[in-house]
Amino acid sequence: MNDALTVQVQLSERSYEIVIGTGNLTAAGAFVGQRCKLTHAIVITDTNVAPLHARRVADSLGSLGARVDEEVIEAGEASKSVANADRLWQRLLQHKADRKSVVVAVGGGVIGDLAGFVAATYARGVAFVQVPTTLLAHVDSSVGGKVGVNLPDAKNMVGAFWQPLGVLIDTAVLDTLPDREYRAGLAEVVKYGVILDAEFFRYLEDRADDLAARRPDALRHVVARCCRLKADVVAQDERETIGLRAMLNYGHTFAHAIEAEAGYGEFLHGEAVAIGMLAASRLAERLGRVDRRFTERQDALLRRLKLPVAMPAMAPEVLLEAMQRDKKVAHGRLRFVLPKQMGQVELVGDVPEEDVLAVLQTA
Ligand SMILES: NC(=O)c1ccc[n+]([C@@H]2O[C@H](COP(=O)([O-])OP(=O)(O)OC[C@H]3O[C@@H](n4cnc5c(N)ncnc54)[C@H](O)[C@@H]3O)[C@@H](O)[C@H]2O)c1
Ligand SMILES: [Zn+2]
Structure with a gap:
């Protein structure tokens, strides 16, 4: 890891940092651990990102002794649905997630928006960290706290403003992104x-x-x-x-x-x-x-x-x-x-x- 850059997002008590480096994905555990008491994390990712990057994030979280559950959603815009939010709420319950748990979104804008929405709503809101993996997510969807899902006829129609505890960006993940x-x-x-x-x-x-x-x-x-x-x-x-x-x-x-x-x-x-x-x-x-x-x-x-x-x-x-x-x-x-x-x-x-x-x- 070298020359990491930090961007402060100033939102009074919801302020947080975006850390941008190359090769810093394996430090995800420390990143989350510095921002909350890391005991239980739920990594939410998609079928493409799971084997490429999310597993390394989960391993890093686990290496700090946290209990780590992983949920893998089918890749694609169609997954940003109420049905998947519902499914994830149920899974969080099965994983005994509570207010001390942290949701870690590892993926593009679809995963960030969906996982963020689930974090904003489950138990009236649990901690949330973004690890975006597309360029669009690096520069756009992971910044600003807009989270949500689509309705069949209306994109992004149901959602919330839910700021993360932090955003960890590793530009090296873009090496696997299709051209x-x-x-x-x-x-x-x-x-x-x-x-x-x-x-x-x-x-x-x-x-x-x-x-x-x-x-x-x-x-x-x-x-x-x-x-x-x-x-x-x-x-x-x-x-x-x-x-x-x-x-x-x-x-x-x-x-x-x-x-x-x-x-x-x-x-x-x-x-x-x-x-x-x-x-x-x-x-x-x-x-x-x-x-x-x-x-x-x-x-x-x-x-x-x-x-x-x-x-x-x-x-x-x-x-x-x-x-x-x-x-x-x-x-x-x-x-x-x-x-x-x-x-x-x-x-x-x-x-x-x-x-x-x-x-x-x-x-
Ligand atoms: N919340 C916001 O403020 C905001 C802003 C802009 C866009 N968005 C939302 O973001 C979504 C689009 O995001 P997106 O373009 O990241 O799409 P996406 O999440 O669907 O990712 C695009 C594709 O790349 C794959 N992928 C992701 N990371 C990869 C990697 N490192 N290597 C290989 N493959 C990888 C994904 O599996 C997917 O197939 C839309 O739903 C849009 O509404 C939200
Ligand atoms: Zn746009």
Whole structure:
């Protein structure tokens, strides 16, 4: 383990640390032990991550003398369900989990959200630690305390805000992540640069090749910077009441529509976000907020990271309708997070439909 970085998440009595290193997974036991009295841990993971990484976390917890139970959920978004939450509640009961137990989520966003929701609700809330294993989970889903499950027709519809005791990130776990999943995570990384940090965007332009090659030093820096940026937003708007957290949805109104219309699974979320950010940027161009060069910089970086950039062949009217159904759209009125300059975005309301349609037509 070397050069671990620490990001503080300031949430008064719920404050905690995110520790980012390379090769630090085997120190998971000590990490948890420093943050609670470690007597009983339930490791929740999925079928892909169990043999690759979760077992090492469980062993590390066990080596400190803790009783360790492991629950393995089928990998995939469909597992983020009420049925699985129910199953896990029952399993926790069988494992005699109580308020002194700690739930340790080892996996991507699906496991983090599901295990976090179970931790938030079982016995009215038990301690929770995140060990995220996808790039998306490193930079996005493990930060901010949003946990939950999907309803059959509504993603993330049932959930809670439940902050972990700590988040342990080992960038070495990304070595086993399929290429497409890895690149999809990079789209969210680019997003942070555009919305909050011009200098970070330049860093990404400089180090794009190192990032594509998963160089550990670049990864630690990038993950820590993204966690820092998101943590600062969350600290100011923990429960999404003042609209600041909404800035994190740059490109997402378009992305959600693309994901919904293509059928879930056709595009990974990050791939749709890459296309969505470019659409939002073009919309900002049409509204005279940024120049063409602004969009081109994003386009060039996303291409170097091998992310899709072209709007899929879908009827603009159909995509527009999907956007109006998006739960983030206030009363059917189209609002977008649009850039003003690199590192700065604003929520823009009442965007004319014809401008949105024009952007959707861009092939
Ligand atoms: N809570 C939040 O704030 C928040 C934010 C963004 C996204 N999310 C949620 O996150 C979920 C998506 O997360 P995700 O992209 O991590 O998906 P995921 O958890 O489904 O992981 C993607 C795939 O990678 C596999 N995997 C995970 N780690 C691996 C590793 N190290 N090596 C090999 N394979 C590995 C998984 O088994 C899965 O097949 C969605 O449900 C989304 O709603 C939540
Ligand atoms: Zn996203």
